[in-house]
Amino acid sequence: MYKEISRLIIYGDMDEDSILSRMADIFRKFDVEDTGKEELTREIYTQIKRILKVATDYGFDKNLWQNYLTFILITTENPFSITCEKVGANDGSVNTFAMNDFGIFRKLFHYDFSEIEKELSINCFSLITNYKAIVKKELMYNRNVSEKVRTLSEKLAAATTDEEFFDGVTTFYKDVEGFFTAVTEFYRDYGVGMFGLNKAFRIGNNPDGSVKFMAINNMDKVMLTDLVGYEIQKKKLVENTEAFVKGKKANNVLLFGDSGTGKSTSIKAIVNQYYDDGLRMIEIYKHQFKDLSNVIAQIKNRNYRFIIYMDDLSFEEFEIEYKYLKAVIEGGMEVRPDNVLIYATSNRRHLIRETWSDRSDMSNDELHRSDTMQEKLSLVARFGVSINFSKPSKKDFDAIILGLAKAHPEITLSEEELLMQANAWSIRNGGYSGRVAEQFIIHLQSLVK
DSSP, X not given: OHHHHHTOSTTOOOOTTSHHHHHHHHHHHHHHSOOOHHHHHHHHHHHHHHXXXXXXXXXXXXXXXXXXXXXXXXXXXXXXXXXXXXXXXXXXXXXXXXXXXXXXXXXHHXXXXXXXXXXXXXXXXXXXXXXXXXXXXXXXXXXXXXXHHHHHHHHHHTOOSHHHHHHHHEEEOOOSSBSHHHHHHXXXXXXXXXXXXXXXXXXXXXXXXOEEXXXXXXXXXXXXXXXOSOHXXXXXHHHHHHHHHTTOOOOOEEEEESTTSSHHHHHHHHHHHHGGGTEEEEEOOXXXXXXXXXXXXXXXXXXXXXXXXXXXXXXXXXXXXXXXHHHHHTTSSSOOOXXXXXXXXXXXXXXXXXXXXXXXXXXXXXXXXXXXXXXXXXXXXXXXXXXXXXXXXXXXXXXXXXXHHHTOTXXXXXXXXXXXXXXXXXXXXXXXXXXXXXXXXXXXXXXXX
């Protein structure tokens, strides 16, 4: 095994502490070093536990070894995989190197562990290559990743040639020829790395201060059809987003209005609806606006459409982070990439707190106070589409209640009783809103025996 892994070219730049690197070291010790059986067994069990941890996190099943190798292939970002993500597998010298690596991976896929198992009197490799996972709730693992890995793993395992293996991977990344075809097709269709596998991300900082992306697992699976009412608002949002994912011109969007009316839910639903079309979401908080330029620099050349999402956006007078945002949206020297839009939600129409003194040039502390007001208003002007989500009327609230209840047949109240209880609930819990309606439905579900 270690000899094969040492021959990897494109996929050979892996962390020394990765499972595959550690496995290679174990088999090197087994073949050429006089390492004790107990030490080898202990090191093997350590890596087996790590494989089981990955399998649990991503809901892998059956052949966990092949699932893990597939996971490496579809999460490793290199010039070849990123190129396949954009245009699929094309003729070029790099394909020769890729074919070499895929030939090695195909051998690793079908590696015979019987010799080391017999020598050390263990059976852990046999167990993980024929594994039956405990059924888990979806919230316990990343279903998006799990389904793609398991599907591609089975396709690669069935590949009878290196070409078929190559094609399988590049498809996850485009459709060309079989292991080569399966891989390159995967790259083309789904992408590579975390952006290819996940819908949404948050950002953090590495120890050196650089930006890192963290996948949001178990994202709410709400769809626009689950949001009852607000048809005009949803239509505006869909029209803008569809233009964006199709590569047409589109605007930044501000969703503003009363709390609990479905602004954030609409954004989540949009991402779920257009994920298969290459739409991804990056959630950014106010204190991270200084990192916006670095975030955009890392995503501008990827083959995805990114919504940078800012929830509950607003600024007090003393907060200056909005200046970073203004520069990124429009006004900086660098043009915002075509694959990036900003979607924000806010309870404030104009985002920045205003005072009466802002509207008067007679303030004692500033000669031209109206200039301050214009500076504040200029931020919201950079959002080409503004969508108002106002509190529903009593009639609309009733419609929301009935629509939500219809999706839960376990709620057997008559329409009259349902609306009467909903009205009483709204009086006690903040008035008419979609959030209050949803909380009421959850309350009714909790009472079902």
